[in-house]
Every structure is written in C-alpha cells, then in structure tokens.
Amino acid sequence: MTAEELRLQKPLEGKSKWKKWGPYVSDRQWGTVREDYSADGKPWDYLTHDMARSKAYRWGEDGIAGISDNEQLLCFSVCFWNKKDPIIKERLFGLGGNEGNHGEDVKELYYYLDSTPTHSYMKMLYKYPQSEFPYSKLVEENRKRDKLQPEYELMDTGIFDEDKYFDIFVEYAKATEEDLLIKITIHNRGDEDAALHVLPQLWFRNTWSWGYNNYKPHLTSCDSGNVLVDHQALGHLTLHLEKAAPLLFCENETNTKRLYGVDNKTSLLKDGINEFLVNGNKKAVSSNADTTKVAVNYEVVVKGKESTTIRLRLSADNKQPFEDFESIFKTRIDEADEFYASVQNDVVSEEDKMIQRQAYAGMLWSKQFYYYDVDEWLKGDPAQPPPSPARLKGRNHEWKHLNNANIISMPDKWEYPWYAAWDLAFHCIPISLIDPHFAKGQLLLLTKDWYMHPNGQFPAYEWLFSDVNPPVHAWATWRVYKNDEKQHNGKGDTAFLQAVYHRLLINFTWWVNRKDAEGNNIFEGGFLGLDNIGVFDRSAPLPSGGTIEQADGTSWMAMYSLNMMRIALELSRTNPVYQDMASKFFEHFLYIAGAMASMGDKNSGLWDDEDNFYYDTLKMKNDGSVKLKVRSMVGLIPLFAVEVIDHQLLEEAPEFAKRLKWFLNNRPDLASLVSRWQDKNEGEKHLLSLLRGHRMKKILERVLDENEFLSEYGVRSLSKVYEKHPYEFELNGTFFNIHYSPGESPIGMFGGNSNWRGPIWMPVNFLIIESIKRFHSYYGDDFRIECPKGSGEYMSLAEVAEYLSKRLSKLFLKDENGRRPFNGADDKLQRDPNFCNYILFYEHFHGDNGRGVGASHQTGWTGSIANLLQPKKDLFASTNEEIKASEPLDLQSK
Known part of the structure; x- marks a missing residue:
C-alpha cells in the first residue's frame, strides 16, 4: 500500500487525525441563508460582499485557499493587496444573485490543482491582477446585460492581456497530523517589477458573541516574532515565520459603526487590516495585542518574470521549524504522486491523468x-x-x-x-x-x-x-x-x-x-x-x-x-x-x-x-x-x-x-x-x-x-x-x-x-x-x-x-x-x-x-x-x- 493509503486506513482503526485539518473554509460565507437575519428573507441584500469584510459571521468563515480544523475553530487563509485596489483581496469577489444577468457568479480566476484524500498535500492557484481589480466594471457591465447576453467575465475586462498579474500558488504539507507546513509562491508574469502585500491570516471563528459561550481564545506575539495560538480545545500552537514581518492584530468582531451607524465597543475590528493598509488608519490594528485575528504583513517586490516564496509553519512549538521544511514537502509530493500513480495505474494518456x-x-x-x-x-x-x-x-x-x-x-x-x-x-x-x-x-x-x-x-x-x-x-x-x-x-x-x-x-x-x-x-x-x-x-x-x-x-x-x-x-x-x-x-x-x-x-x-x-x-x-x-x-x-x-x-x-x-x-x-x-x-x-x-x-x-x-x-x-x-x-x-x-x-x-x-x-x-x-x-x-x-x-x-x-x-x-x-x-x-x-x-x-x-x-x-x-x-x-x-x-x- 502507498503511504497515503496507509493513512486512509487509520480512521477505520480509530487512530487517525490526518483529516482533522483540511480545506474546510468556505469560498463564500456572505449572501448565504445561514447568515441572513433579515425580515424579508433576502440573503444577497442582508450581507453583501462589501459588508463581508466588516461583519463577523455567525455560522462559518470564508477566505482564499482557506484551511481550518474540522470544527472550524481556527482558520488560516491568504490575503493580498496590490496597492491599487480599493480593498485588500481577503475573499473571492463575485456578483450576488440580484446582480448578475444570469444570477450569482464568481468573478475570479482560481484553480484547485492537487490534494490527497487526507490533505497531507494540497495545492491551489490564484491569479491576482497587478492593476486595480475591476470591481465596478464587472458589476456595471453585468447590470447592463440582459438574459439573452452572456455573462461578463474577469477575462473580458482585458486585465490579463499584458501579463501584468501574479500567479500565486498556495501549498500545504503535513509533517504530522497537526503540524502544517505552508508555502506561498508568487510568480510575477509581467516584464516589470511589481509590488505586493502578501498577508497570511490566522483567526478564530467567532463563537463568543452570540450569548451561549463567552470563552474567547487568544492570538499573541512572542519575542521571536511568531504568533502564539491559545485555544481551550486546540491547545497551544505557534505560527512560525521563516522571515520576520510586521504582525497586524485585530478582532474578529463586527464594525457596527460602518455597517449600522452604531458606535463600536473597541477600535480593533474585523476590517482592521484593510483599514490600516488601504485607509492608513493606524489605530485599526495593534502590533502586539491579545486578539482573535492577525495578519503577517509581507511587503514584497517581485521582479519581472521571477518569483518569491514565503514559508510558514503552524504547529506545536518547534525550535527549528524550517530545517526539514523542504524535505517534508518533497516527501508529501512524492507520496501524492505515488498515490495517484496507483489510482491511475491503467491510464495511459498524460492528458487524461492531469484532468482526472x-x-x-x-x-x-x-x-x-x-x-x-x-x-x-x-x-x-x-x-x-x-x-x-x-x-x-x-x-x-x-x-x-x-x-x-x-x-x-x-x-x-x-x-x-x-x-x-x-x-x-x-x-x-x-x-x-x-x-x-x-x-x-x-x-x-x-x-x-x-x-x-x-x-x-x-x-x-x-x-x-x-x-x-x-x-x-x-x-x-x-x-x-x-x-x-x-x-x-x-x-x-x-x-x-x-x-x-x-x-x-x-x-x-x-x-x-x-x-x-x-x-x-x-x-x-x-x-x-x-x-x-x-x-x-x-x-x-x-x-x-x-x-x-x-x-x-x-x-x-x-x-x-x-x-x-x-x-x-x-x-x-x-x-x-x-x-x-x-x-x-x-x-x-x-x-x-x-x-x-x-x-x-x-x-x-x-x-x-x-x-x-x-x-x-x-x-x-x-x-x-x-x-x-x-x-x-x-x-x-x-x-x-x-x-x-x-x-x-x-x-x-x-x-x-x-x-x-x-x-x-x-x-x-x-x-x-x-x-x-x-x-x-x-x-x-x-x-x-x-x-x-x-x-x-x-x-x-x-x-x-x-x-x-x-x-x-x-x-x-x-x-x-x-x-x-x-x-x-x-x-x-x-x-x-x-x-x-x-x-x-x-x-x-x-x-x-x-x-x-x-x-x-x-x-x-x-x-x-x-x-x-x-x-x-x-x-x-x-x-x-x-x-x-x-x-x-x-x-x-x-x-x-x-x-x-x-x-x-x-x-x-x-x-x-x-x-x-x-x-x-x-x-x-x-x-x-x-x-x-x-x-x-x-x-x-x-x-x-x-x-x-x-x-x-x-x-x-x-x-x-x-x-x-x-x-x-x-x-x-x-x-x-x-x-x-x-x-x-x-x-x-x-
């Protein structure tokens, strides 16, 4: 049996936690029935994409390339900002059911490229334009079109025509059941150097604001510049950073002032990272607070036609988290290849294998x-x-x-x-x-x-x-x-x-x-x-x-x-x-x-x-x-x-x-x-x-x-x-x-x-x-x-x-x-x-x-x-x- 097949046998014996962590974060939580508390039952209107960055969700979380534990207590995803967009790219954009000429429709380019069944290895690709993301143009053009016309897609805007975009590959490999290695590789497909904020985010799903359980977990920084995680169910974990970068702490709490005109109880809110970067509000984040959400602010310049890589590790405390990093990644990729070679044993065509x-x-x-x-x-x-x-x-x-x-x-x-x-x-x-x-x-x-x-x-x-x-x-x-x-x-x-x-x-x-x-x-x-x-x-x-x-x-x-x-x-x-x-x-x-x-x-x-x-x-x-x-x-x-x-x-x-x-x-x-x-x-x-x-x-x-x-x-x-x-x-x-x-x-x-x-x-x-x-x-x-x-x-x-x-x-x-x-x-x-x-x-x-x-x-x-x-x-x-x-x-x- 392959290594992955052996891992798949363990749940049958009641001994495995290999599936405890996986891609369990939604691509969209806003606009869902679960989050709709309106009187008229119109989810698309009650919580929109524009509101999502400021409102703490009740029933789940979303993000780009997001992972979490199997109870979604702690979440990780990757966020970006090209310094031109009106908001940071924290979640995938799309039209709500009331906006598209053919109903709801995601307006992004992303691909799920690989995963083993236990998620011991995973890979996805997100394509992020270097020019300002055409939010308004996508909404306005689709609004103009009737149902006899096709949808107006991101490719139709021409934003990728000159290759001025980033290919961002996000990969995960597990060293053990609860030791996660994270690799973010950013390729600049254009000829010119381009700047980008890469913001790995770690946060707790809000379980404390609803009146059932007041327990609030904690994220803090330590002297080494890493992020410490403290949760009564998950224990103590550390987000290790290979390269030190500023930490932006805020809370996974609703910005009631922005959404409803009601004063906030704290200055640290769910949209704090966006407020700090885009709007320059220095009070919206803290560098060392005891909070429920944090982003690592990597500000990079990627040379034309070149790439750069960011490496992190989420695990119990590890004194040398990056010493065996690449060898673990290689092992997990080899095991994934071995597993699918077994599954595809009789598939001859490389095209067929790739598609499958x-x-x-x-x-x-x-x-x-x-x-x-x-x-x-x-x-x-x-x-x-x-x-x-x-x-x-x-x-x-x-x-x-x-x-x-x-x-x-x-x-x-x-x-x-x-x-x-x-x-x-x-x-x-x-x-x-x-x-x-x-x-x-x-x-x-x-x-x-x-x-x-x-x-x-x-x-x-x-x-x-x-x-x-x-x-x-x-x-x-x-x-x-x-x-x-x-x-x-x-x-x-x-x-x-x-x-x-x-x-x-x-x-x-x-x-x-x-x-x-x-x-x-x-x-x-x-x-x-x-x-x-x-x-x-x-x-x-x-x-x-x-x-x-x-x-x-x-x-x-x-x-x-x-x-x-x-x-x-x-x-x-x-x-x-x-x-x-x-x-x-x-x-x-x-x-x-x-x-x-x-x-x-x-x-x-x-x-x-x-x-x-x-x-x-x-x-x-x-x-x-x-x-x-x-x-x-x-x-x-x-x-x-x-x-x-x-x-x-x-x-x-x-x-x-x-x-x-x-x-x-x-x-x-x-x-x-x-x-x-x-x-x-x-x-x-x-x-x-x-x-x-x-x-x-x-x-x-x-x-x-x-x-x-x-x-x-x-x-x-x-x-x-x-x-x-x-x-x-x-x-x-x-x-x-x-x-x-x-x-x-x-x-x-x-x-x-x-x-x-x-x-x-x-x-x-x-x-x-x-x-x-x-x-x-x-x-x-x-x-x-x-x-x-x-x-x-x-x-x-x-x-x-x-x-x-x-x-x-x-x-x-x-x-x-x-x-x-x-x-x-x-x-x-x-x-x-x-x-x-x-x-x-x-x-x-x-x-x-x-x-x-x-x-x-x-x-x-x-x-x-x-x-x-x-x-x-x-x-x-x-x-x-x-x-x-x-x-x-x-x-x-x-």
Missing part, C-alpha cells in the same frame, strides 16, 4: 465545515437583537430539528457553499474511488436524525430544505458499496449498506405518501433539480390549478425501487429476512411500470406511440389531461430504471424467487410491461427495465441523433429541434413556449443561472452511459444500433456507451487545434501556457460548442469525468462474460 487528478483535487478542496442549527437560527441569539417574528413562519421553519456541524462535500464552495442532496450523491461516486470511507460517511450523514426530517424527507439545500431533489441516494449507496468492496478484495461493508438501507425505507415511504398525490404510482415530484426544463415552474402551483404527472419523477421512483430491491438482495445473502423487502420493491417497481403505461392523456400512458417518447402529462382540475410534448431529458430518465440480475442470485434467494413467480403468474398484465424479466439470456441473466427493447431503441435513436440530443460533447438536456421550431403550449388564453437555449438561460426562472433547455449536464450523462451499459450486459453484442443516427455505422450498446463517454471527455481534452472546448473562444485561456492546462469543472456546458456555463468550480458532479477517463478495459467490459451480473455496472470495473 485536477478533478479529484477539486472534489477534495470542495469539502467545507457546514454549520447550521435551524432552531437557533429561527429564534435568534441571546446576545443579539431579536429577528423579526415573521421569521418563525418563514424559510425553513419546518426544519427546526436540523442541526448540522460537519465536514461536507459542497457542489461549489463559492456559488453553492451548501450541500444539496442529489449533488452529494453524485460526488460520492468518484470520491469513493480514492476515499471510500469519506464517501460512505457522507451518504450516512444525510440519513441521520439531525439531517433527515422526521417525516422521512432528505434536506434539499438551505434555500429551501423542503424542495425536492431526485431520489438518487440509494443508487449512490449501492455504487459506493461496490467500489468499496472491490478495494477490499471483495469484502463488502454490509454494516454501512444496512444502516443506509433502513433509513432509505423511511425516505421511500415519504416519497410514496407526499409525491404520489392520488396514490396511483404516478409521481408529481415537482422541482426535481431540473430547474427550468418544463413548460411551467415545477416548484410553484400550476396556473391551471392541476398537477403534472411527471415522467422523470415517476422514472426516478422506478429506479429507486430497483436500487432498493438490489440492496435487499445483497443483504439477504447474510440475512434471509431481506428477501421479503426485495419482493416488496420488485412489486412496487411493477406497479409504477403499470401506472406509466395506463395513466396520462386518455389513459394512453406517459409513453407516446406516435413520437416514441415519454412525456409529462398535465392533469386539469376538471379531470381532463393533455401531454406536454417536449422532448427533453425528462423523457430520457426512464432509461435509468434498469437492473440486470444473475439467475444464480435468484437461486440464493428462494423466498424472493417464489414470490416473483407467484406475482408474475397472477399479474401477467404487469409482467408484460417490463423488459424480458422472465427470459434469461445466454449468460443466465434477467433484465428488469421500464423499457422493452423496442422503446429502449427508439429513445436511443433520439439520443444519438445530432439534430436532437446528441452534441459533439455529450447529450443535450433538450432536443435541438426546438432551436428553429420552439414548442408552444396554450393554457386558458396564455401561451407558453420552450426554445432550445444551448448556453446561458434566457429566462429568470430559478434566478436565471440554471438551464436545462439545451446545455450538457455531466450527472445525467453519467447515468445515461451507465444505463446503456447495463442494457448491454443483458442484450450483448448482437443488439446493435446506428450511432450516430444517419451515419450508417452500427454499434453494440457497449460501444455506444464508450462513444458517448469519449464525447463528454472532449469537453476537457485538447482538440486538433490545441483548444479545450470548456474554455470557449478566449485565446489566452486556450493558448497561454500559464492558463491552458488548468481545468475548470463547470456546472454544465454549452450544447453546441462545449463552452463551460454556470458555476465554474462545480467539481462535485462534473468531477464524474474522473470515472469516464478510465481506459476502455476498466470503463467497459467487451463481452457479457466479463461482467458479473450480480453487480451493477461499475465504470471502474473490468
């Missing part, structure tokens, strides 16, 4: 300490002014039980610095390949009583915990279980599987009771994470007062049923009682299949024989109904409800097999709806799917049609046919339409920064590929389909899955012109050696040219590309015999 490793780095850097006690948040704090009484009936008031204080994988620590249930499930798949223990812990976390609602619902996200994400938790649990099993020589963690399964039973019941309004096994679902994909806002009451019988909601539940059945069969291998549960979910799946076939417009089902596609059905108040004939991702989701079972497994579960036989004999109407369940293939396998072979083939014909769903870079979320022929729908004299929009959203629904009307989304593409491969494991190489449609070339389903995977990989790989599609048309991003090999993992991608759209660091689910970059022999089996049918398709399995 940056994908893993982004996922690991996107961990965050997430703290939110909803009951305390609703009531307000004893030592603070009481919030508006309206708050008690406002946002999230139904979630008073929710009390979160954990390290959680975030979708994007700037744009989405809060967990989302279905994002988290997708994150765990690639993470499980490098740290299965953390992935399992994340999936378990959402099932705990202090997360899961007493009624069984999983919290969606902090803007509205009661919203509904697709139920993919069971799928992710099974996938993580299988990945973990392979890494432990075929020994599965059944205790983990069982623990999650029991809680999923409660969640499944919530779905059945709350989202199946009429008890007919057709699910309304609502939002389901697909934002503006529908004719109507699916989170809001419909204009007609009716309901939408959703093809996607119903298909997700069919998939959920199969996932639960498969987990139960696995658990039944050691406890036969689970055979009954497997039968229950098998029957539930069949009832859903029956409902999809009989419900909808004039009882014709959600399938449309004329178009050979699944559509939502609008059910009116007067019992009338009409199909909403939009060819979108909604109609592809039935592909996901597929499972292949080895006949031997049925022989190992006789009670389950007996019940199946009885049910299929007595309900032939339902048995005939699902694909080939009673027919074994040559490999002794059974197929369970919503789609018989004809329907599956017809849907795939749409998927593989470049005039519809198939893009050069993956599968679009909406058929391109609506580019020239928008879908129109009339209801009570009002006309609605859906137009193909491959890039930024042209409408304001959900803030306008999400778009399922054309772009390519990695998570659903991932599921499409996985589902196609499962179909192949049953149908084999003899089932062939034209790919792409009209090409005259026919492929097996395994080859189709590989073909789609390669198209998705093109988003990040250099094309024949040396350009990476996700970088768009910007020549500097594409050509400059200091830009072109740094990868951003966007929220989604332009449906025609592959340009990155939306959140730029959403590594969580876009990081699934790490799985797809595995070589063919690992990604797909070439014959049926190579896939054990008792396992689901695993994109890492041979």
